[in-house]
Amino acid sequence: MPTHPDQKYVDALCRGDNRLIEEIYQQHAPKVSQWVCNNNGNTADAQDVFQKSLMAILARYCNQDFNLSCPFGALLFSICKNLHRKGLRQNKQEESLRNQVEMEYSTTEEAHDLLEKAEEAVEKSRIQACLEKTFNQLTELCRQALQLNAKGHSGEAIAEQLGMSNRNAVYARLHDCRNRWRQLYEQQCKS
Amino acid sequence: MQEEDYQLIDRYLAGQLNEKEKKTVEARLESDPxxxxxxxxEREMALFLRQQPQRERLKExxxxxxxxxxxxxPPARKEVRILGLSRFQWLVAAGFALAVVAGALLFTQLQQPLYEQYNQHPPLALTEKASDGVNLSQVEQAFNTGRYQEALEGLDQYLAAHPDDLTAQLYKGIAALELKKYEVAIPIFDALRQSGSDFQDYGAWYLALTYLRQGDRARCxxxxxxxxxxxxxxxxxEALLEELG
Known part of the structure; x- marks a missing residue:
């Protein structure tokens, strides 16, 4: 499929291009806000859903070769709707909205494709958000060691920076930190 | 899953396996859910660590x-409907309304202050964290048993070494709120509210409780x-909003 010219917005999120990110807000925030407010939500909900959707795009599409094949706004809006529906489902207000959303989408292949993409991105960002929550429960030393290790710093460099005795101590600590993180994730995030 | 399995996965993801080992791992991926x-x-954890700096920048x-x-x-004005009532019905309605008002006043006086109905805090859990000489279990115990002055001092000491720890900041704010040190509590909750972190809703909630306790219902x-x-x-x-009317 040919790359859509809106690919630049996905790239902007991955790279952090301030000007284009503001353009995303300019173009799409009013529409999302209006839709959420018309569907049992308020402006704060809309803002929340909008941010989470952009994070979902980051999580889903910034780690691989990805070519956007549809307008950015369509993907974003589709994820926003999905997230808002999930939020409402938790609040047990969803039923009427679900019917409405399903009626709104035609059964064309494109609409299905978009719904599927949104579902994947939302699931991906759920996992990432839960990893973030549990990561923040680790000790500061763990967080720093894992971050430095992920940036490719050597065991010796990490030992020096964090005041640990040697690289073996760093590896042992990294190992314990990963185990703890995994354990917290299993306890709190397994669906 | 055994320890060796995780090591194998680590080495696979780091590209440290030879062809034969790689094939074994890939076959196992098919057969062992x-x-x-x-x-x-593991892939998700690696992705998280890679993207984290960018996530933090985006949040801001x-x-x-x-x-x-x-x-x-702007809030939509509620339409007020005035029903056509006879003079007698008005009198009955007015009498009824008076009774309701009187009852409500009595009821409110008997109730605890609103703040105290809503100030149940989640217990503090810090022992997982690196302590640097602060006895964290004592701080936890102090907070969880309502000795807020002692908790505040311990948290201050801990925060001097870990200024970015949002959990500790939140609890420092709560301890200050309980001690009515609003000038300490308000900036903490306000910063959390705007932090874009997992704590932002707690920041807003506790800032609201602070204003409630100060009697500023509009800001609350x-x-x-x-x-x-x-x-x-x-x-x-929502429950508190309802009570505020």
Whole structure:
């Protein structure tokens, strides 16, 4: 499929291009806000859903070769709707909205494709958000060691920076930190 | 999953396996769902660590843009319907209303202050964290048993070495609120509210409780309305909003 010219917005999120990110807000925030407010939500909900959707795009599409094949706004809006529906489902207000959303989408292949993409991105960002929550429960030393290790710093460099005795101590600590993180994730995030 | 399995996954993802070992791992991914699941989680953890700096930058930017582009529309005025009542019906209604008002006043006086109905705090749990000489279990115990002055001092000491620890900041704010040190509590909650972190809803909630305790119901109400539906605090926020009327 040919790359859509809106690919630049996905790239902007991955790279952090301030000007284009503001353009995303300019173009799409009013529409999302209006839709959420018309569907049992308020402006704060809309803002929340909008941010989470952009994070979902980051999580889903910034780690691989990805070519956007549809307008950015369509993907974003589709994820926003999905997230808002999930939020409402938790609040047990969803039923009427679900019917409405399903009626709104035609059964064309494109609409299905978009719904599927949104579902994947939302699931991906759920996992990432839960990893973030549990990561923040680790000790500061763990967080720093894992971050430095992920940036490719050597065991010796990490030992020096964090005041640990040697690289073996760093590896042992990294190992314990990963185990703890995994354990917290299993306890709190397994669906 | 055994320890060796995780090591194998690590080495696979780091590209440290030879062809034969790689084939064995890939065959196992097909046949062993729990192994495949563990591999997937490791990939997600690596992705998280890679993207984290960018996520943090985006959060800050989103907070600014969000304030600019998501503005509250002016509230719609509620239509007040006046029913056509006869003079007698008005009198009955007025008498009834008086009785309700009197009852409500009596009821409110018998009730605890609103703040004290809502100040149940989640217990503090810090022992997981690196302590640097602060006895964290003592701080926890102090907070959880309501010795807030002692908790505040311990948290201050801990925060001097870990200024970015949001959990500790939140609890410092709560301890200060309980001690009516509003000048300490308010900036902490306000910063958390705008942090774009997992703690932002707690920041808004506790800032609302602070204003409630100070008697500033308008600001309390405005903050409660900012808590999004997806938040775990939404239920409490709505209940309190209802009581505020």
């Amino acid at each position: 729990s192994f495949a699941e563990a591999m997937q989680l 930017q989103f907070a600014t843009l969000g304030e600019k582009y998501f503005t509250e529309p 109400r405005a903050l409660l309305q900012q808590i999004p539906k997806s938040s775990e605090l939404k239920g409490r926020a």
